[in-house]
Amino acid sequence: MKMASHGSSLLFGRWRSKWQLMRHFSMNIFPCLAFGVQVLSGTGGLRVGAEFLQEHLKYNTFYYSNPTWENHHLVFVKSGFSQPRVYRYWDPKRRAFDFEGMVEDLSGAPENSVILLHACAHNPTGIDPTREQWEKIADVMEQRKLFPFFDSAYQGFASGDLDRDAWAVRYFVQRGFELVCSQSYAKNFGLYNERVGNLAVVVSDQRLVAPIRSQLTWVVRGMYSNPPAHGARVVANVLADEKLFNQWREHIKLMSSRVIEMREALRAELINYLILNIVLYIYHCRRDSRVQFCNDIFDDNIFINYRYKIYSVFFFFKNKCNYYFVEIIYYNYI
Numbered sequence: 378m379k380m381a382s383h384g385s386s387l388l389f390g391r392w393r394s395k396w397q398l399m400r401h402f403s404m405n406i407f408p409c410l411a412f413g414v415q416v417l418s419g420t421g422g423l424r425v426g427a428e429f430l431q432e433h434l435k436y437n438t439f440y441y442s443n444p445t446w447e448n449h450h451l452v453f454v455k456s457g458f459s460q461p462r463v464y465r466y467w468d469p470k471r472r473a474f475d476f477e478g479m480v481e482d483l484s485g486a487p488e489n490s491v492i493l494l495h496a497c498a499h500n501p502t503g504i505d506p507t508r509e510q511w512e513k514i515a516d517v518m519e520q521r522k523l524f525p526f527f528d529s530a531y532q533g534f535a536s537g538d539l540d541r542d543a544w545a546v547r548y549f550v551q552r553g554f555e556l557v558c559s560q561s562y563a564k565n566f567g568l569y570n571e572r573v574g575n576l577a578v579v580v581s582d583q584r585l586v587a588p589i590r591s592q593l594t595w596v597v598r599g600m601y602s603n604p605p606a607h608g609a610r611v612v613a614n615v616l617a618d619e620k621l622f623n624q625w626r627e628h629i630k631l632m633s634s635r636v637i638e639m640r641e642a643l644r645a646e647l648i649n650y651l652i653l654n655i656v657l658y659i660y661h662c663r664r665d666s667r668v669q670f671c672n673d674i675f676d677d678n679i680f681i682n683y684r685y686k687i688y689s690v691f692f693f694f695k696n697k698c699n700y701y702f703v704e705i706i707y708y709n710y711i
C-alpha cells in the first residue's frame with residue numbers, strides 16, 4: 378500500500394498526496410481522485426487493470442498501437458477482452474509516426490473502447506506524440522468516449538526527466554479523464570526480477586474509490602493473492618525519502634544521457650563503417666528482426682542493396698564492441 382501511494386505520487390507529481398492532487402486539479406477542471414494498487418510490475422498492472430475493466434465494467438474492445446510491445450495483445454485477450462483492434466502508429470513508408478492514421482483510427486473506434494497508450498518511450502518505435510498531438514488525441518478520445526489505459530514502463534528514460542515523461546498522463550487527468558495507468562519499476566529502478574509495479578487509478582467521484590479498490594483487490598486475490606514485498610519496499614523507501622529520491626533521479630538522468638550518447642556514437646560509427654569498409658560477412662548472416670531495425674534507421678541513399686550490407690555491420694559491431702550490440706538488442710526486445 379505504501380509503495381502504491383508513493384508510486385501514484387511519482388506519476389501525478391512529487392509529494393502530492395491524493396488530496397493535494399484533487400485540490401490541484403479541481404482548480405483547473407473538476408475534482409478527481411487518484412489511488413494505486415501494488416501489482417506485479419508493468420505486466421501485472423496491465424493484467425489486473427484489464428481484467429477489472431473487462432469483468433467489472435464490461436469493456437470488450439481494446440485498441441493497441443501497430444506496432445506495440447508484443448505482450449499487450451496476449452495480456453488483454455487473457456483478461457477476457459474479445460475484440461482486439463489496432464490503431465496505426467508507425468508509417469513504414471515515411472519511417473515516421475503516423476499521427477493522422479492514429480487519429481483516424483481512434484475517430485472510428487466504438488464508444489467505450491479501451492485505448493492502450495504508451496505514456497512515454499513508445500516500444501518499439503521510440504517515437505512519442507508531441508504535446509500538441511497528445512492534445513488532439515485527447516480531443517478525439519473525449520468525443521468518442523474512449524477509455525485511456527496508459528502503460529508507463531519507462532518513466533524517466535525517455536527524456537531523463539521524471540515529470541516530463543509523465544506529462545501525457547497528467548494532461549489527460551487535467552482534462553478530466555478517468556483512467557488507469559500501469560507503472561513498472563523494472564527498468565527505472567533496475568528491479569526487473571522483483572516484479573514491482575503500481576496500477577494507478579483516477580476517478581472523478583470519491584465514492585468510487587472504496588468499491589474500485591475492493592474489486593481490484595479481489596482480482597489480485599484470485600490471480601496471485603498478494604505481491605512480493607522486498608522490491609516494493611526498496612521503491613517505497615526511495616520514493617519516500619527526499620535524499621534517496623534525488624539520488625535516484627540523478628541516476629536516471631545519467632543512464633538516459635548515456636543511452637543517448639551511445640546511440641549517437643553508434644550512428645556515427647555505422648555511417649563511417651558503411652562508407653569506408655568492404656562488406657565481408659554477408660553470407661554468414663541470417664535475417665531477423667534486428668536487421669529490420671537497422672533498415673529502418675538508415676537512409677536508402679547511403680548504399681545500394683543496403684539490406685545485405687547491414688547484416689554484416691551488425692556482426693561487425695557485435696565482434697568489435699559488445700556494447701553496441703546490446704544497444705541494438707535493447708531497442709528490439711525490451
Ligand SMILES: Cc1ncc(COP(=O)(O)O)c(C=O)c1O
Pocket residue numbers: 417418419420421446495500528530561562563564574710711
Ligand atoms: C511497453 C511495455 N509495457 C510493459 C512492459 C512490461 O514491463 P514489466 O517487465 O515491468 O512487466 C514492457 C516491458 O518490456 C514494455 O516495454
